[in-house]
Structure formats: C-alpha cells, structure tokens
Amino acid sequence: MTERIRRARQAKGWSQSRLIYEIEQYARHKLLPVAATSSLRTYVSEWENGRRSIGEPYRSILRSLFGMTDQELYEQTAQTFPEVDGYDELVARIDAAHVISRSVVETFDRQTELLRTIDRQMGAAQLTDQMSAHLDTLNEALTFAVLPDSRRPVAEALAGASTLAAWQALDVGAADRAWRHYELAKTAAREAEQPKYLAHAMGEQAYVLADAGKTSVAVQLVEEALRVGGRAIPARLTAWLWAAKAELHAQNGDEVDCRDALDSAARHLPADNALRDPSMPSIFLTEAHMTRWRGNALALLGDEGAVTDLYSALEGMDPSFSRAQSGLHADLAQAHLIRGEHSEAAEQLRAARLLANRTGSVRHRRRIERLTMRL
Structure with a gap:
C-alpha cells in the first residue's frame, strides 16, 4: 500500500x-x-x-x-458478488432478472450516458466508485437472467458501460483494470450479438497495447475489429476504426499505411456532420474531429504541415470536451516542436497541462511530460 x-x-x-x-x-x-x-x-x-x-x-x-x-x-481483494444461499434466494434473483423490462435497460443506458458526459467534461478520476457500482448492477442482472431474450438487452447495456469504464481506467493509468473491462465488454457484446460493440471494444483495447509499446499488435487488433464489424456496423464507427488504425500506424512510423488509413477514414465518415450515430452513442466523430485526428497522425509522422489541421480543429473544438482539448493542445505542442518552434510548443503544453490537471488524466500528463523533455 x-x-x-x-x-x-x-x-x-x-x-x-x-x-x-x-x-x-x-x-x-x-x-x-x-x-x-x-x-x-x-x-x-x-x-x-x-x-x-x-x-x-x-x-x-x-x-x-x-x-x-x-x-x-x-491491495484489497477485488469485490465479489454475495453468494446465493439456498434455492429460495436463487429463484428470487432469477425471477427479478426475468422481469427486467426494456425501460429498465433504458435506465441503465441513461446512467451510462450520464457517466460518459461527466467523464468527458470533468475527467474519469472522480467516477471510479459510481462506475464500479454501475457495472456491478449490470453484471448482477446478467448473471441471473436465464433466457436469451432477457439476457441480450442487458448484455448490450453491459458492453457499452464496460467499454466506457475501460477507457476511464486507461485515462487514470490503471492499465490492468482497463484490459479486464475491455474483455468484459467483448464477452458481453458477443452475448448480445452486437458486432458494433465488439468492434468498438477491440478498437479501444488496441490503445492499451499501444501505450504498453505493442503498437504493431495494436494495429492488428484494429484490423481484426474492422474484419469482425464488416458491413454490420455503423459507417461512423468504421471511420473511427480507420482513424484509430491511422494513428497507430503513425506511432509505428508507417507513413504510407497511415495516410492510406486516413483516406479510408475520410471515405467512410458520413456526410451528415452529426456528432454521433443514434445507434452508437459512444462514438463522437465529425469532420472537425477527423481534422484533429489527421493533424495528430501527421504530427506523429513529423509532417510540418500538421499544425494547420490542428489549429483548424482547435477553432472548432467543443469546449465541453475538456480531456480531448488537452490532447489537442499536446498535439499542437508536438507539431510546433517538429518545426523548431519551442516557445509556441511551451505555450501549448501549459494549456494541455492545465486541462489534464483539471480532468485528472494521468495518461495525458505522461504524454505532456514526455513532450516537455523535448523543449
């Protein structure tokens, strides 16, 4: 301890x-x-x-x-569910799970959305207890649901919530917890027969690998997510996966593959300029987001022109996306360092650090410190 x-x-x-x-x-x-x-x-x-x-x-x-x-x-033992003592209690829990209605599942989804909004604006650190309780409730409901018609809606809700919990864990530096949550999300997505949730969880899980230095394996995992998703997933999610693949290629120094993936992401992005798809509320992706992603990838490749895309993305950034804004300022710092513009890079790092401190993002702080060492 x-x-x-x-x-x-x-x-x-x-x-x-x-x-x-x-x-x-x-x-x-x-x-x-x-x-x-x-x-x-x-x-x-x-x-x-x-x-x-x-x-x-x-x-x-x-x-x-x-x-x-x-x-x-x-160093405490992880929380476990209370044991069911005898058939009477078991039957009671099975009956309770059996009568879970669509409205109850919608309540679960609304809770996930609330936690997602707080996370986006204020950071993940303060949500650990609430997120754990939310996952425990969903897991308990799924454990005692018997028939597929009862299990699938709960499993779908659990897949979405687990993916969010995993990203939050990664943000605060809890890599092992993030990995386990992604595995839970993938298992729940398979039970729900929802390839879009499976593909999304795989795509985000690739970032755990990348942060651990396994970038080539991370690229392969995103490629598998695209294969698993195929034509059954929303176009916006497909674009998101291609953009993630581009970023990972950039981290690996694969310029040609990165640029090809960026082109594929742009082709798949719907032209409606909606913030997210109604069937996949966890994916936020517009032209402005894609511009930021392109600038980030080009900066990682050492392209001096990346700064143009990044300032364009900053101008259109929703200020409520506090953590994403911190990442964008870090991207700009990297782009300025490529051009030898150290004072501009330092200014962007100050802005990035302020937002990272506000949201409690350990992941962003680590990147900011690495960039600071290059000043």
Whole structure:
C-alpha cells in the first residue's frame, strides 16, 4: 500500500502538500469531515511510509482523487458478488432478472450516458466508485437472467458501460483494470450479438497495447475489429476504426499505411456532420474531429504541415470536451516542436497541462511530460 499511494500521487504530478489541498477541497465540496491541515500532513506522510492505516472517509476520498479502486490503492481483494444461499434466494434473483423490462435497460443506458458526459467534461478520476457500482448492477442482472431474450438487452447495456469504464481506467493509468473491462465488454457484446460493440471494444483495447509499446499488435487488433464489424456496423464507427488504425500506424512510423488509413477514414465518415450515430452513442466523430485526428497522425509522422489541421480543429473544438482539448493542445505542442518552434510548443503544453490537471488524466500528463523533455 505504501508504494501505491506514493505512485498514485506522483502520477498526478502532485506534491504531498498538493494532495492535502485536494483532500480538503474534496471534503469541503462533499461535506465530509476531515482532520486539520497540520494533522493531514502527518497522515499523508505516515500513509506513504506505512506507519498509519487508511480509514474512512479517507479511503473513499483517495479513490475519487486518484481514480483508483480499493484493490489498486490498498491491495484489497477485488469485490465479489454475495453468494446465493439456498434455492429460495436463487429463484428470487432469477425471477427479478426475468422481469427486467426494456425501460429498465433504458435506465441503465441513461446512467451510462450520464457517466460518459461527466467523464468527458470533468475527467474519469472522480467516477471510479459510481462506475464500479454501475457495472456491478449490470453484471448482477446478467448473471441471473436465464433466457436469451432477457439476457441480450442487458448484455448490450453491459458492453457499452464496460467499454466506457475501460477507457476511464486507461485515462487514470490503471492499465490492468482497463484490459479486464475491455474483455468484459467483448464477452458481453458477443452475448448480445452486437458486432458494433465488439468492434468498438477491440478498437479501444488496441490503445492499451499501444501505450504498453505493442503498437504493431495494436494495429492488428484494429484490423481484426474492422474484419469482425464488416458491413454490420455503423459507417461512423468504421471511420473511427480507420482513424484509430491511422494513428497507430503513425506511432509505428508507417507513413504510407497511415495516410492510406486516413483516406479510408475520410471515405467512410458520413456526410451528415452529426456528432454521433443514434445507434452508437459512444462514438463522437465529425469532420472537425477527423481534422484533429489527421493533424495528430501527421504530427506523429513529423509532417510540418500538421499544425494547420490542428489549429483548424482547435477553432472548432467543443469546449465541453475538456480531456480531448488537452490532447489537442499536446498535439499542437508536438507539431510546433517538429518545426523548431519551442516557445509556441511551451505555450501549448501549459494549456494541455492545465486541462489534464483539471480532468485528472494521468495518461495525458505522461504524454505532456514526455513532450516537455523535448523543449
């Protein structure tokens, strides 16, 4: 536990004083009782040195601040479902799952959408507990649903929620949790007989591989997602997968393949300029988003012209996409570094860091620090 608390703090780029400040701010916002600042200084030092155990409310506060689970922070055994004791309780749960209506599944989907909106605007860290509870509820419902007609709608809802939870875990630096959530999403998508959710989960899972340095395997996984999806998935998702493939090729230095994939993404993107497809609410992709993706890929390839696409994307960026905006500023920093424009790159990195700190994105912070080292 000692090293985990310290590593989580350092991944945020926080000093112990900053952590104390964040604890106090969170407690004030949530009306939670915490010790005085002087005592918190002692607590944090002793937590990190293994001389004090962490009790409530500090456990829940730290989970929210770091976006980590109890298992990841405190080395606790992962939560398990309560055992069913006897046939009466088993039958009761099966009956409860059997009567889940379409309206209940729609409620699950609305909850996922709410969590997606908060994540997009404010970051993933504070949603760890809510997301875990949401997945537990869906998993419980699916576990005791018996017949396919009852299971498929719940499995579809679980596939969408698990993919969101996985991306949130990746954003806060919890790679193992992200991978397991993507595997859950893929299993649920197969049960729901929904290739679009399967292809999407595979496409996002490729980024876990890329972040781990397995870019070539990541490209192969996106190619498999395109194969699995085929013609059965929305055109916007197909475009998204081609754009992801282009970015991964760029990370791997495969210029020709990257540019070909960008062309394929542009061809598949619907001309309606809608933000997302009604049948696939998790995919946000317009011409402006595609322009940003193209600029990002070209910057990774070292193309000096990438800056034009990126500034065009910044001008059309929805300010509510806080995390995406942080990534775009980092893209611009990289593009300016290619051109030897260090002062402009530093300015973009300051903007990227401010937004990454606001959303608590460990993934973006790591990229920002790598780019800062090149100034």
